[in-house]
Structure formats: C-alpha cells, structure tokens
Amino acid sequence: MSKALPTRSENYSEWYNELVKRADLAETSAVRGCMVIKPYGYSIWEKMQRALDDMFKETGHQNAYFPLFIPKSYLSKEASHVEGFAKECAVVTHYRLKADPNGNGVIVDPDAKLEEELIVRPTSETVIWSTYKNWIQSYRDLPLLINQWANVVRWEMRTRLFLRTTEFLWQEGHTAHSTSAEAVAETKQMLEIYAQFAEEWMALPVVKGVKTANERFAGAVDTYCIEALMQDGKALQAGTSHFLGQNFATAFDVKFQDKEGKLEYVWGTSWGVSTRLMGALIMAHSDDAGLVLPPKLAPIQVVIIPIYKNEEQLTLISEKAAAITKELRKMGISVKFDNNDAYKPGYKFAEYELKGVPVRLAMGARDLENNTVEVARRDTKTKETVSLDGIAQFIGTLLDDIQVSIYNKALTFREENTMKVDTFEEFIRVLDTKGGFILAHWDGTSETEEKIKEETKATIRCVPLDSVEEQGVCIYSGKPSKRRVLFARAY
Amino acid sequence: MSKALPTRSENYSEWYNELVKRADLAETSAVRGCMVIKPYGYSIWEKMQRALDDMFKETGHQNAYFPLFIPKSYLSKEASHVEGFAKECAVVTHYRLKADPNGNGVIVDPDAKLEEELIVRPTSETVIWSTYKNWIQSYRDLPLLINQWANVVRWEMRTRLFLRTTEFLWQEGHTAHSTSAEAVAETKQMLEIYAQFAEEWMALPVVKGVKTANERFAGAVDTYCIEALMQDGKALQAGTSHFLGQNFATAFDVKFQDKEGKLEYVWGTSWGVSTRLMGALIMAHSDDAGLVLPPKLAPIQVVIIPIYKNEEQLTLISEKAAAITKELRKMGISVKFDNNDAYKPGYKFAEYELKGVPVRLAMGARDLENNTVEVARRDTKTKETVSLDGIAQFIGTLLDDIQVSIYNKALTFREENTMKVDTFEEFIRVLDTKGGFILAHWDGTSETEEKIKEETKATIRCVPLDSVEEQGVCIYSGKPSKRRVLFARAY
Numbered sequence A, B: 001m002s003k004a005l006p007t008r009s010e011n012y013s014e015w016y017n018e019l020v021k022r023a024d025l026a027e028t029s030a031v032r033g034c035m036v037i038k039p040y041g042y043s044i045w046e047k048m049q050r051a052l053d054d055m056f057k058e059t060g061h062q063n064a065y066f067p068l069f070i071p072k073s074y075l076s077k078e079a080s081h082v083e084g085f086a087k088e089c090a091v092v093t094h095y096r097l098k099a100d101p102n103g104n105g106v107i108v109d110p111d112a113k114l115e116e117e118l119i120v121r122p123t124s125e126t127v128i129w130s131t132y133k134n135w136i137q138s139y140r141d142l143p144l145l146i147n148q149w150a151n152v153v154r155w156e157m158r159t160r161l162f163l164r165t166t167e168f169l170w171q172e173g174h175t176a177h178s179t180s181a182e183a184v185a186e187t188k189q190m191l192e193i194y195a196q197f198a199e200e201w202m203a204l205p206v207v208k209g210v211k212t213a214n215e216r217f218a219g220a221v222d223t224y225c226i227e228a229l230m231q232d233g234k235a236l237q238a239g240t241s242h243f244l245g246q247n248f249a250t251a252f253d254v255k256f257q258d259k260e261g262k263l264e265y266v267w268g269t270s271w272g273v274s275t276r277l278m279g280a281l282i283m284a285h286s287d288d289a290g291l292v293l294p295p296k297l298a299p300i301q302v303v304i305i306p307i308y309k310n311e312e313q314l315t316l317i318s319e320k321a322a323a324i325t326k327e328l329r330k331m332g333i334s335v336k337f338d339n340n341d342a343y344k345p346g347y348k349f350a351e352y353e354l355k356g357v358p359v360r361l362a363m364g365a366r367d368l369e370n371n372t373v374e375v376a377r378r379d380t381k382t383k384e385t386v387s388l389d390g391i392a393q394f395i396g397t398l399l400d401d402i403q404v405s406i407y408n409k410a411l412t413f414r415e416e417n418t419m420k421v422d423t424f425e426e427f428i429r430v431l432d433t434k435g436g437f438i439l440a441h442w443d444g445t446s447e448t449e450e451k452i453k454e455e456t457k458a459t460i461r462c463v464p465l466d467s468v469e470e471q472g473v474c475i476y477s478g479k480p481s482k483r484r485v486l487f488a489r490a491y
Helices: A012-022 A039-058 A079-085 A125-135 A180-200 A247-251 A276-285 A311-330 A345-355 A365-370 A391-416 A424-433 A446-456 B012-022 B039-058 B079-085 B125-135 B180-200 B247-251 B276-285 B311-330 B345-355 B365-370 B391-416 B424-433 B446-456
Strands: A026-028 A035-037 A069-071 A088-099 A106-108 A113-120 A144-153 A167-177 A207-210 A222-229 A235-245 A255-257 A263-265 A267-274 A302-306 A335-337 A359-363 A372-377 A383-387 A418-420 A437-441 A459-464 A484-488 B026-028 B035-037 B069-071 B088-099 B106-108 B113-120 B144-153 B167-177 B207-210 B222-229 B235-245 B255-257 B263-265 B267-274 B302-306 B335-337 B359-363 B372-377 B383-387 B418-420 B437-441 B459-464 B484-488
Touching: A012 A026, A012 A276, A035 A039, A035 A167, A039 A144, A039 A167, A039 A180, A039 A276, A079 A247, A088 B113, A113 B088, A125 A144, A125 A167, A125 A247, A144 B144, A167 A180, A180 A207, A180 A222, A180 A235, A180 A267, A222 A276, A222 A391, A222 A459, A222 A484, A235 A247, A235 A276, A247 A267, A267 A276, A276 A391, A302 A311, A302 A345, A311 A335, A311 A359, A311 A365, A311 A391, A345 A359, A359 A365, A359 A391, A365 A372, A372 A391, A383 A391, A391 A418, A424 A437, A424 A446, A446 A459, B012 B026, B012 B276, B035 B039, B035 B167, B039 B144, B039 B167, B039 B180, B039 B276, B079 B247, B125 B144, B125 B167, B125 B247, B167 B180, B180 B207, B180 B222, B180 B235, B180 B267, B222 B276, B222 B391, B222 B459, B222 B484, B235 B247, B235 B276, B247 B267, B267 B276, B276 B391, B302 B311, B302 B345, B311 B335, B311 B359, B311 B365, B311 B391, B345 B359, B359 B365, B359 B391, B365 B372, B372 B391, B383 B391, B391 B418, B424 B437, B424 B446, B446 B459
Parallel strands: A302 A335, A302 A359, A418 A437, B302 B335, B302 B359, B418 B437
Antiparallel strands: A026 A035, A069 A113, A088 A106, A088 A113, A088 B088, A144 A167, A167 A267, A207 A222, A207 A459, A222 A235, A235 A267, A255 A263, A359 A372, A372 A383, A437 A484, A459 A484, B026 B035, B069 B113, B088 B106, B088 B113, B144 B167, B167 B267, B207 B222, B207 B459, B222 B235, B235 B267, B255 B263, B359 B372, B372 B383, B437 B484, B459 B484
8 A cells, every 4th residue: 555545634625535546436537527436436336226226125116217318308397497407417419420521530420410409317307207197197007116226417517526426326216196195205205215224224324304495406395305424524415305296297297097087297206315425435434544334335344364474374374264254154244365465464454444344354373373363343443362263253243333333433423513503603613613513593584594505605404304393593684483403514 | 908919920020019018118218219118127127137247246347337428539549449339429519508598498508518529438448448547557457357337329220129229228348358368268258158148047049159350349359249049030149248459458558567577558358238138038039928038037927816706715815825925935936916906817817928927826716625726837828727735846846947948949949940051042042031040151251241231131140159160162152161150130
C-alpha cells in the first residue's frame, strides 16, 4: 500500500474520495460525471441488490424491464414532473454516424435526425404509466406490483463518486392500486422495507419521515424518505417512497373498472434506492485506516494471513487454514486465504484494513505450537489469540457481534449528534460547529423553509414519522408550530 | 383465453410474435424498436442470468460496471470496430431541455450542446479498454477477468421482440491476458460455458464453431459461436466468444511489463449472450398451444388446479394441495396453486399451456376419494392419474425427465434437419424445401461466401469445431475444399 489516506478530521471530503478509489470501489471515467464501478465495489452493490430483491419479492413484487429512452413529449404530460426532470438530461437527437469526409474518424449523420428527440430516462414514471394504460382495465388487474433494476441518467454539473453521478444504478418500483388507502399502505410498506434494509444490512440507523412540499418528488402527492447521518454531521437521503395519488394515471389516462362497473383513475406509488447507498455505507462507518464494512455486505468476511519463515511452516499453516476455511464456508461465510508471497504480512494487514474485511486471522509459528490463531476485528481494531477448537463457531458469533456493534456505534453517534434547538442563533451555531440532525420548530411555510436554506444551507430533511405533537414557535418566523421537524445540511 | 394462436405451419413468424405477446413475455413499446419485458418474461431472463452468473463466477470472473456512454472518438480508435459499430447508434448531442417559448412543452436547449457527442454503447470494448489502460501495468495485474450485465443499443431498422431490438439486455465479458495462448484458452472456455448453459439449462443443442472472416466480430481476430436450429429450419446464433488478439490493447495503448521487465501489449477476449436467448428458447421448443419451457428455466414449474363443485370439496382439495406444495418447495420446486374462482378449469388449463408450465396437477372429487391426482406434462401433453403417496418424488423425477426429453426432441429435430449436400442445385433445393443446417464444401474465399449469400440468403454459420478433414469441391466454385462448413438461413 502506498501513502496513508487523508484523515477524516483533516479533510472529510478528500478522505472519502481517496477511500473510494484506493479501496477499489469506483473511479471516475473518461465520460464526464459517469463512474466505473470496480469489481470490489460492484460486489458490495450485488449483495445489496440481492437482499433488496429478496425483500421485494417476499412482498409480492415482480421485476420487469422498460425502455431506456423516453419520448420527449412524455416528460411534459405530468406538469410538475416535467419541472423536476426535464431540465438536465441526456438528449438523443440522431441515430447514425458516418465517416467524416475529411477523414477524421466519424461524424453525426445530419440525415439521421430523429423526428422526436429521445431522453435517456432520469426516472421511468412516464414510460411505465404509458405502458400501464394497456395493462390495466379492471380491478382484477390490480394491484400491479412491479420493480425495475436499471441505469438512469441525470445530467449533474458537480458529481462525486456514488453520491452524485450522471449515470447511476438503481431500482425503481412502480405500483398501481384501486384505492388511495392501498397505495398509501404500499408507499409506507416500501419505506419500512428500506429502513429495515438500511438497519439490518447496512448497519445504518435511519430516521423515517415525510418530505415537505419543497422537497417532494416531482409528480408525487407525498414523498416518504429515510435519512441517515454521516460522520461529518451531514445528512444523506438514503431512499424515497412516493405516493403519486392519481397524478400519473390522469396524465396517461390509466383508468380501471371497479367492482360496480364504474371507471376510475388508478392510484400509484413509486420508490427507489440507488448506488448512492454505497456512498452512505462508506461514509457512515469507515475510519482513517479505510473501509469498515458490515459483515452482511462484505464481499470477503474473513481473511486468513499466514506468517511464516520457511516453506515447511507455510505448508502447516496452509493445512490449518484450509480446515478453517472449509468449516466457515459450510456456515455460509466467505473466506480468503492470502498466501501471495509477493507481499509481507504488514502490507497485507493494511490492505485488508483498507478494504474493510471484518475479520482477519493471522497464523504464525507460535500459533502452530499452541493450536491458536490471532483474531483481529476491523471495526474496533482489537486483537485476541483464540484456540482453534471451536474457531468456526467463534467467528460466526463474532461476525454477528460486529454487525450489531457497527450499527450501535452509528446509532450512538446519531444520538449524540441530534439536537433540539429553539432559537435561530443556536441553530446556526450548532450547524457551524458540530452539524448533525437538528430538531426545531418550523411554521410550515415554504417561504420560511427557503429562507432558512438560503441563510444556512440547511434543509428540512423530513417531518419524522415518530414526531410528537408539541407547542412551539418557529425558530425563524416566531410563528406558532405544532411539531419539530428534522433539519440538517445534506449531501 | 381469447382466440387460438396462429399455428407454426400456417405462419411461423406470426405464431412467434403472437406467442411472445400472449404468454406475457414482452411487448413493443412506444419507443421505436425498444421492448418492454413483462414480469413473466423477465423472470425467465432472471433465471438465465443467475445460472450464467454462477458459471462465470465459478470460473473466476467478477462483475463490474462501465459507463453507458462512449465518447464518439473512442469508436474510431480500432479501425475495423468503427466499421462494424459506428453506424447505426443512438447519439447524445445535448444535455438540457427547456420550456418551449411557444408554450408547447419542452424543446432541446441549443445552448446545451456537447462538445463531443456521446454514443449509447452498442458494445463496451472501447470504454473498457480505455479503463484497462489504468488498471494494467504488470503481469501481476493479469489475467483480468471481468463481466458486465448491461443494456446496449444498436439502432435496428427492422426489429422483432427478443430477436432484434434497438435496446437489449446482455452480459459482456472482457478479459485481459499476458499471452495469446491464455486468451485463446479463455475464449474457448467461455464458448464451452455458453454451450453447456444452452444444453443443460435451455435444453437447446448447439453447434460450436468458428465464424468466417466475413461474419467475425468487428475488431476480433477470431469469433467463436454457438449456433442453434429453430423449428422453421432457420439458424440462430445464440452466443459469441471473441479472441481479440492485441487489437484493442494496441488501439488503447494497454501494455504490461512481463516477468523479464519487457513491455508488451495485452491480449484480449470478449464474449456475450443477450435477451436474444429468450427468442431462441421460445422458437426451439414451443408448439401451437403455446410455450414449452424447460423446467430449469420455468418461473412456475408446477401448477395445481382444483376441480370442485362446492366449498367443501375446495377445502379438502386445498388441504391436499398445501401438503404437496410444501413438500415440493422443500425440494426447491416452484409451485402455484390456482384457486381463482373467476375462471373455469378448462380456461386455466389452456392458460398454463400457453405459459409453458411444465407440470400441471388437477385434483377433483374422484381424486379425493382415491387419494390420487391427475398429472399432465406440458411437453408431450400426456396425462396420467398418480397416487398421492410419494407424489413429490414422482414430480421431481418427472421434471428431470421433461428437461432431458425437451433436449432430446430438439436434438432429434436438428439431426433430422442437418444435411450433407454436394451440389449447388441440391443446396438450393434443400434450402427452399426443408431448410435446416447444411454441411457443404466451400473454397474458403469471402467472394464465394458472399455470392452464395446473395443468391440464396444462406450464410456460413460456422466452421464446426468437430468438423473432420475431408477432400471435396466447393459447391459453388468447384474449387478444392478440405472440410465442410455449416450453412443455413439465419435469424
């Protein structure tokens, strides 16, 4: 390994950028704003996908696939949707290249201009609802519970690996229902699934809430979200679930005949999480030595490193390692035995710390004599020497411990960095010193929300679902308020 | 179910189009040439993906993700590649829309023109090799064994669902090696994996071979392929594996330092299969009543249909069905119990035939008395009444039988439709009567190959890997030939 990472306290942003690159998660590409997700990073994403996909299917959803391209006119059909999405996007105008008559490679063939331009999907509500029109006639066709795993493109001016990229990978659920109540229940169910995934798999505590009108998805009646706190005190929106009302059904004329034979517009939801979750995972747990991965999402859960002076020792260690590996794999634990002799153990230790492998086993001559192994956990960096008798069970329990421990650490951090604030002066002071989540009263107007944002760069992350009614006055306007909302500066 | 499908003998092409739509596999979208893959079709594709992905990983490959967009100039870097791919493609020229000043929705913002146009990837060699340049320095970095699951776009003028669509889904493997021999071995290994997948999972016998220079991938030194025969006597290329030599390494300046410290260009391969396999699967096995799916790829392997006169009978049948379902699921078999009372059993029988569910169980009052169930297999349409004792085991074995039986039927069909032909007259006669695979002598020149294609629409599908040396004369030119090659009209 080359030079150390920047530390978080020195420069959090640089620390993040360097970590993403050095841990082989992703890198920028030659195409502005688009990333290359490297195999190690992609294997974490695959684990996320598999877990989420299983949860979607358990709740009755099916996957399908809709076109990458959206006719330009579709975007205009839902009035507020076009406001939100038709601005910064990739526009396909031609369908052919031809040899440059001047001999300089290829040029766009002016004769191959599309009659109507195509937009690379920034999200798929329009193309999906235009399809649902043909799929839905009767209440018998409902609910329609569909999810898509896909790439989407939003032309971003300032990009950061995973957090904000022009192209990103995501899943987008799009469901259709016969009643408003059922669609709202679906919206909330998917929010719960996202929260459960964040907490159980990513070890990431999240606040569940509703967005204010300002922060709502373009085309939604209500946007629910999960919000997480990063180590630098900034919030990160980790997933959203939208109740669309009848907006897209109206825009695309999707009606169904109910049991009484009456024609009604269909009720809709959409919900998504993206490769942005990779950014959240990295920023929530990692430290100055590198990644800290929750075992459930770690591509390699256990690495075994032999420490040997000669071939004979290596052979003996390899035998023991093979036995441990076999037992662990039987338990469904992924193991790597790193006997690459091009690198010294110290180098390997640092490398696997950087990569966030949750448990490291080191075995040397002393261990051979004593039938032991040195077990180091990545999250706390503690080490202990453990007997090989029952080692597999020991490691299984340890991995479970680490998963819980990473979650608890993040939860404690969030609790320590969630403040109730009652004046605008204190609000600014907290934001400028420690940051974090701030629970404060707000008068409920978009005007105040925008002014606070202008003056402090803090936004209302959500109205938490578990917020209690409480009399107070808005920190900005002094007007009465009935509940606190969650403010933060955010990614 | 509405009216019957067109029959294969009446109109094979219409039969295929209608089957794809009626069996809920896919449909055309509002975007020219792009398809919507419906949930039932997508679940077959997911099973294909999972099986292939497992095979790739078992042979040491890792997944990664590269950008959707390719800078236009990249396409020109490999001379023959640009010839093959830079023609019909989606070109992104702008990155912003704005409100139409005339109030008609949105228009392309002329101020947001890209300096260099971006091409939606038709295949990713160029963007991947431009990345590999930074990943490869030394022989220690090799081999690099990477696969990507992605969508690609090739602007096709005439499209057909699954077989030829503007956007399609695929996997593309891109590997880098330190020697030519290793890259050739990789190319052949992946061909074997494709053949194994086609035969074991899709129940589709394939001929493995090498393409002639005319049919080679643009940028490859050699293209290996698997070719399958459809029921209408036309061939379908089901997968390709390319040995790229040092072509892309040279174009993108990807060199490595070998063990002696010498700088050398890297050797490459690429290989892919796509949603086209769905077309092959449908056309190879299905019949006039609908899909015939090999059990290993069937989303529902067993359907249970109750036949009842009253609620009491339904309750008793439901109990037995639940017991069978539980046992089958324990064996990893997917089961659906269809007790929807909106439809009659006869309707359901036809519906599941259309959907290609391999095994149908029907249970009525007589079966309750006798502790039996009626077992119907989709492929042969035979029925038998079977005791419920040991029914799960019986069905497990039956599913295995069906898998083998579908394969054998396709193999017999192919054998009956593979002809050795020695004159051009007979060649034309066979093509115009039964079609099929034709093994014939060819003089080895592109000129002859093209003339045969012009006159007969038949192409050389491949030089089969198992072809034996044999003296003969070219059916077209009369010049000497050393081996027969495989001709057919093809999709």
